[in-house]
Amino acid sequence: MAGPSIDALGQFRLSPGLGPLGAAVNFTNSNEAMLASAAIIVVLFVLGLRSRAIVPGRLQALIELLYEFVRNMCVDTIGEEGLRFFPLVFTLFSFILLGNLLGLFPYFFAFTSHIAVTLSLALFVFVFSTGVGFYTHGFRFFKFFVPEGVPVWLLPLLVPIEIISYLSRPVSLSVRLFANMTAGHVMWEVFAGFMLLLTASFGVLGAFASVVPLGLNVALVALELLVAGLQAYVFAILTCLYLHDAVHMH
Amino acid sequence: MIRKLAFALALSMVPAAAMAEGTMPQMDFQNPLTKSQVEWMAVILVVLYLVLSRWGLPQIGNVLENRERHIASDLEAAHAAKAEADRAVAELNATMKQARDKAQADIAKAEAESKAKAFADAKVLNDKLDAQLAYSENQISEARNAALAAIKPVAADVAATLMVRLTGKAPSEATLTPEIDAALLARKAA
Amino acid sequence: MGSNPSITSVCYKGAENRCMNESRDKDTFEQRLAAAQDKARLTRPKANEAQSGAGAAQKAINLAMRLGVELVAAMVIAVVIGWGLDRLFHTKPWLMVLMVPVGMAAGLRNLVRATGVKTGNRED
Numbered sequence: 224m225a226g227p228s229i230d231a232l233g234q235f236r237l238s239p240g241l242g243p244l245g246a247a248v249n250f251t252n253s254n255e256a257m258l259a260s261a262a263i264i265v266v267l268f269v270l271g272l273r274s275r276a277i278v279p280g281r282l283q284a285l286i287e288l289l290y291e292f293v294r295n296m297c298v299d300t301i302g303e304e305g306l307r308f309f310p311l312v313f314t315l316f317s318f319i320l321l322g323n324l325l326g327l328f329p330y331f332f333a334f335t336s337h338i339a340v341t342l343s344l345a346l347f348v349f350v351f352s353t354g355v356g357f358y359t360h361g362f363r364f365f366k367f368f369v370p371e372g373v374p375v376w377l378l379p380l381l382v383p384i385e386i387i388s389y390l391s392r393p394v395s396l397s398v399r400l401f402a403n404m405t406a407g408h409v410m411w412e413v414f415a416g417f418m419l420l421l422t423a424s425f426g427v428l429g430a431f432a433s434v435v436p437l438g439l440n441v442a443l444v445a446l447e448l449l450v451a452g453l454q455a456y457v458f459a460i461l462t463c464l465y466l467h468d469a470v471h472m473h
Numbered sequence: 474m475i476r477k478l479a480f481a482l483a484l485s486m487v488p489a490a491a492m493a494e495g496t497m498p499q500m501d502f503q504n505p506l507t508k509s510q511v512e513w514m515a516v517i518l519v520v521l522y523l524v525l526s527r528w529g530l531p532q533i534g535n536v537l538e539n540r541e542r543h544i545a546s547d548l549e550a551a552h553a554a555k556a557e558a559d560r561a562v563a564e565l566n567a568t569m570k571q572a573r574d575k576a577q578a579d580i581a582k583a584e585a586e587s588k589a590k591a592f593a594d595a596k597v598l599n600d601k602l603d604a605q606l607a608y609s610e611n612q613i614s615e616a617r618n619a620a621l622a623a624i625k626p627v628a629a630d631v632a633a634t635l636m637v638r639l640t641g642k643a644p645s646e647a648t649l650t651p652e653i654d655a656a657l658l659a660r661k662a663a
Numbered sequence: 664m665g666s667n668p669s670i671t672s673v674c675y676k677g678a679e680n681r682c683m684n685e686s687r688d689k690d691t692f693e694q695r696l697a698a699a700q701d702k703a704r705l706t707r708p709k710a711n712e713a714q715s716g717a718g719a720a721q722k723a724i725n726l727a728m729r730l731g732v733e734l735v736a737a738m739v740i741a742v743v744i745g746w747g748l749d750r751l752f753h754t755k756p757w758l759m760v761l762m763v764p765v766g767m768a769a770g771l772r773n774l775v776r777a778t779g780v781k782t783g784n785r786e787d
Contacts, residue, residue: 232497235497239506249505249506253510257517271533277543287536287537309530310526313530314521314526318521337507340514383769384765387766390740391741391770394739399729399732401499555692
């Protein structure tokens with residue numbers, strides 16, 4: 224039976240982007256989406272900052288909201304020192320948020336559904352926060368892996384656990400984002416493919432029956448919007464949390 | 474807590490089920506594009522970071538700070554204006570009170586002055602009248618005394634004549650005079 | 664002369680009336696001013712309150728997004744380290760097997776951390 228088949232994973236396939244020039248420097252369709260996200264952020268800033276009004280317009284209110292939101296997140300989680308990392312957290316948050324949201328649109332590549340991307344981001348956060356820890360505390364930062372108020376004979380057991388727990392941070396950080404975005408997109412594709420299958424197999428009846436997967440997909444849009452925002456938020460707040468640990472060591 | 478955990482585990486199953494589906498392009502680390510997308514991401518992110526940290530975020534910070542300062546100064550101005558208004562009202566009230574007090578004091582003073590003047594005038598007039606009265610009384614009593622004194626010989630005369638006509642003999646001066654004096658005194662007393 | 668005091672007293676009464684009105688206006692104005700100043704000063708904390716007061720459902724979802732992955736990630740890292748050490752010391756399966764309970768413990772440690780017993784209490 225040579226009907227349409229469900230190709231749920233084809234959407235994640237990388238291909239050269241930006242024409243022959245992009246292909247020459249291995250610019251991918253994923254990078255196109257990244258570029259679009261970054262461009263949208265910058266354009267939002269440009270448009271929002273056009274008037275610099277005391278009473279903000281809609282776009283200005285939007286970026287101000289974003290600014291205050293991330294700023295409060297930094298200050299609340301890391302403390303006043305957190306303002307040093309505010310531009311970094313803001314960049315990561317806005318980039319991931321826009322990536323997640325853009326990925327929801329048809330024909331836009333969801334780059335946050337690539338483990339290579341999320342793992343790179345997470346590893347960067349991990350290395351950076353560890354670097355901040357050693358920069359702030361020197362070798363005393365190793366005490367972070369030694370739990371306080373524990374009998375000495377338990378330490379050989381607990382220290383590896385703490386170290387593995389610490390090392391698992393980039394994994395959980397990246398896998399969480401990657402898995403959530405991938406799952407949503409796969410489910411969309413599966414339901415959409417299911418509609419085609421139903422129509423091909425049962426004709427008109429199948430076309431009517433495919434209202435069900437269509438409805439599911441519509442519901443999924445709402446869920447994915449929520450997930451897109453939430454995952455960007457979780458990534459950013461965990462970044463803040465790791466930086467908090469690096470700065471305060473507890 | 475247990476429900477939360479159960480919910481969490483159920484949700485964590487979803488991506489696992491999705492991953493079990495087949496060969497994923499995301500796991501194809503042999504593909505040179507997988508590596509190059511990360512490299513390009515690094516470039517894009519660095520540029521984005523520079524743009525945001527050097528230009529975008531400070532600008533928004535400025536705008537927010539400006540607004541905060543503006544609002545604070547507006548409130549400050551409102552506060553100052555209110556204090557000024559309060560002060561002006563207090564001043565007005567004080568001035569009005571002062572004016573009122575002064576007016577009342579003036580009135581009281583004028584009243585007292587005129588009263589005193591009237592009193593003094595009345596006193597002068599009274600004194601004058603008293604003096605005139607005393608003088609008049611004096612005059613009268615003097616006139617009366619003079620009249621009485623003048624009446625005495627006439628009375629003695631009349632009495633002697635009457636006695637002569639009634640009795641035929643002239644009374645002695647010595648008997649008549651005390652009688653007439655007593656009668657005159659009685660008259661004077663009346 | 665007798666009519667003058669009565670005129671001044673009328674003026675005085677009028678002034679008092681006006682004063683009363685003014686004081687009432689002043690009260691509301693003062694309240695409004697104080698409220699505005701409070702708002703200007705407390706914008707941030709209020710925003711934080713609203714943020715931390717987000718619905719319990721969202722908190723649960725937040726937690727859900729973290730827990731499963733936290734558990735698995737520690738295990739993955741532990742097994743990978745075990746596998747790497749095995750290759751280094753040619754002790755093929757043993758270190759990896761040894762690392763499995765350690766990975767489990769680390770995963771539980773992650774859960775404890777994520778549910779906010781020690782750190783991360785701000786988030787959850």
